[in-house]
Amino acid sequence: MVATAAARSDAPLFACEDIRLDLGGRSILHGISLSVRPGEVLGIIGPNGAGKTSLFEVLSGRIKPKSGRVTFKGEDVTRLPLHARARMGVGRTYQTPVVPDELTVGQTFKAARQAYRPYLTRFDAEYGAELVHLHVDHDEPSARLETMNRRKLLLACLLMRRPAILLMDEPAAGLINSEVDEIDHLIRMLSKEMNVAIIIVEHRIELLETIADGVMVMDAGEVIASGSLKDILEDPKVHEAYFESYDEEARA
Numbered sequence: 001m002v003a004t005a006a007a008r009s010d011a012p013l014f015a016c017e018d019i020r021l022d023l024g025g026r027s028i029l030h031g032i033s034l035s036v037r038p039g040e041v042l043g044i045i046g047p048n049g050a051g052k053t054s055l056f057e058v059l060s061g062r063i064k065p066k067s068g069r070v071t072f073k074g075e076d077v078t079r080l081p082l083h084a085r086a087r088m089g090v091g092r093t094y095q096t097p098v099v100p101d102e103l104t105v106g107q108t109f110k111a112a113r114q115a116y117r118p119y120l121t122r123f124d125a126e127y128g129a130e131l132v133h134l135h136v137d138h139d140e141p142s143a144r145l146e147t148m149n150r151r152k153l154l155l156a157c158l159l160m161r162r163p164a165i166l167l168m169d170e171p172a173a174g175l176i177n178s179e180v181d182e183i184d185h186l187i188r189m190l191s192k193e194m195n196v197a198i199i200i201v202e203h204r205i206e207l208l209e210t211i212a213d214g215v216m217v218m219d220a221g222e223v224i225a226s227g228s229l230k231d232i233l234e235d236p237k238v239h240e241a242y243f244e245s246y247d248e249e250a251r252a
């Protein structure tokens with residue numbers, strides 16, 4: 001990974017254009033476009049059911065869209081499956097940090113190293129663990145780790161592949177404040193020092209305030225606003241779709 005801001009390019013690293021998706025006979029995404037450059041952090045917010053996770057499924061290659069294009073480093077990857085995109089440098093994290101039940105931390109690292117071609121080395125695994133400050137006994141069963149260490153373990157397994165972009169689905173879910181700060185710091189380090197592009201779905205606006213260069217707001221499968229956090233917070237459409245639905249939930 002390139003380490004200087006000077007090396008950043010203005011060309012999009014990763015983009016999608018006019019993504020449309022149907023699931024279970026329903027239209028879920030109605031023409032979503034976005035792009036990120038190296039080192040840029042794009043935050044995605046929106047009420048429950050807005051289509052944020054579905055968009056990640058399309059961007060990561062788990063689900064093929066009905067129409068539209070996904071590009072990475074200028075190449076059309078729309079028809080490439082998840083594992084092919086992962087090998088090219090697209091990393092994804094999930095809302096729930098699911099670790100292998102039957103493996104220790106050391107075995108989890110080994111499995112992750114061997115899932116890559118050519119196999120990654122122990123040094124790659126140590127590099128990933130150091131980046132996220134994962135300090136746990138490698139004989140510990142992964143399933144016994146606390147949420148934060150599970151997240152760190154999964155991130156370390158991803159980062160040892162040196163991804164160029166990370167798609168992060170609510171990386172702070174289930175964490176306490178000090179842990180959220182640690183994730184926030186890690187995201188800033190990855191993006192600003194290592195030039196990794198990051199698209200992050202996050203409900204907590206305060207997390208986006210410190211890390212996101214731009215924010216996109218989704219509602220009912222559409223982008224209803226995008227720009228700086230300040231601009232979107234002042235947008236009446238955003239208030240109506242996002243905050244009022246949250247207020248209603250809070251009152252319910």
Ligand SMILES: Nc1ncnc2c1ncn2[C@@H]1O[C@H](COP(=O)(O)OP(=O)(O)OP(=O)(O)O)[C@@H](O)[C@H]1O
Nearest residue numbers: 023024026028046047048049050051052053054055
């Ligand atoms: N496999 C599926 N089949 C049918 N509908 C689906 C499927 N997966 C998701 N949906 C629907 O797609 C819409 C978008 O869901 P999605 O999970 O992408 O939203 P989200 O913005 O990530 O929501 P949340 O913040 O609650 O995670 C919802 O109405 C959901 O019910």
